[in-house]
Amino acid sequence: MNKTKGTSITSVISASSVGTMIEWYDFYIFGSLATIISTKFFPQDNPTAAFLSTLATFAAGFVVRPFGALFFGRLGDLIGRKYTFMVTLLLMGGATFLIGCIPSYETIGFMAPVLILLLRLLQGLALGGEYGGAATYVAEHSPEGKRGFMTAWIQTTATVGLFVSLLVIMGTRAALSAEDFDAWGWRVPFWVSILMVLVSYLIRKNMEESPVFAKAKAAGKTSTNPLKESFGKKLNFKFVLLALFGAVMGQGVIWYTGQFYAMSFIEKTMNVDKEQVDSLMFIALMLGTPFFLVFGWLSDKIGRKWIMMAGMLIAIVSYRPIYENMYQTTNLANKVELSSSNSMVNNVNTVTTVYADSTIQQEIQKTNPTNGAITTTIKISINSSDKQKLILLVFIQVLFVTMVYGPIAAFLVEMFPTKIRYTSMSLPYHIGNGVFGGLLPAVATYLATNAKTAGKTDWYLEGLWYPIGVAAVCLVIGVIYINGKDKEIND
């Protein structure tokens, strides 16, 4: 039915993807600069400020995103997709820019963490509204049989946003001295956002409204109360539940496992040096990103359901062997020690151990001069062959991510009618990703810590029971209850 020309659909995809990528960029730079932000705004020796810091981390990711989905989803179904996701873009860009402008805790006291928390909540709200709008907008412009491939561009934006945030931060660090970056340079990535948002706004401003929505509106077929129709009527609400429990819940945990838990596992459980972790994650994600498009395209050919279900199944059965392999890569008990040296500088004692395969372990003990307390940090520098092995193991996990995440936008769009599509698809997406996926690091760390305390030998694998369990339930529900046939969206 859709008559959109090739060039127009390219513009639609570009305008939507760039905007969504910028929103992810804005969301990630806060996380990437969390350590420096906490020293400027949330001093850890102040319990209230530390509490606000925890709230800023958790609340924006979990609580606010679904509210953003409801608020902006409703707006998008009432007044249109285009204007709504322009608002979310400006809201996100404005909030990010202002985070870069707020004076530190030392200058304005408690107002600083309070303002940061409020702006972070606005970021979460905007992110909750953006994704559904972009996915719906692109899908409703896409020709029949290409919807999976076209919406897969939107799916790449979360990963590309992470790349860009790392690049801007690394570029700023490289351009400034360490002192300047610590004093004011960390604000630059936040200020850069407003320029990107303005460019994206100008591109989006000239785009047309979604043809499917415009047609429905002209025919008087839009909803007057999208929230009531989406969640108050059994006929639609049962599909919202099916989308959540049969697809998005599993996709959320697999996404967070491959993209975030893997990174935290290598850094905190395996103690690999942070710079090496960043670079190997960067390479694995870069190699994996094109597969979002591959699986989106494939979903147009063989259907969305079975690609997503296959991704979940393979992930469920292979997570434990993959993580066992990762852990053993840097397990020093498997390596031959060559030499060990000791150095003491300014109350910092460093024990450096070199192994036969060029792995180097540094055990850094810092003594607090005030109370004599000793904190110990272990840092392992891996050799290039171990690094390549870890890149491969993370890349395999990213492939699972692309299988479940690549086709999901098209899948969700096809599940709901035009008049309540934005609202109905946004909520399960943000609950699945924000709540089920977002809680993964905390729940998995809790399970692993408990197992370690209980003396289990494979304690480091225990955290995986959370993604495995959630994905397994989702797989059963998806296989049995989801209809695998592609659907018409012009209703």
Added chain:
Amino acid sequence: MNLIKKILGIVWLALGLAVGYFGVTILGIPKLTSGKQDDLVFGIIICFILLPIVVGGLLVFGKYALQGEYDLIDDN
């Protein structure tokens, strides 16, 4: 297939109740009572956001499955 969908409805209802019980006793209460602020926020999120969504959602989903609501979308 419709019969399996309905029978599994009981499983989802039972799973919802089990997640609720174990979620509160194993995850929620220990976190809420640990005395640490990070744990408190985590416990609140588990008890008042994650569990209501999972338990409530699974109970309603199980009920709908048991009532045959998902029979309508069976491929056959």
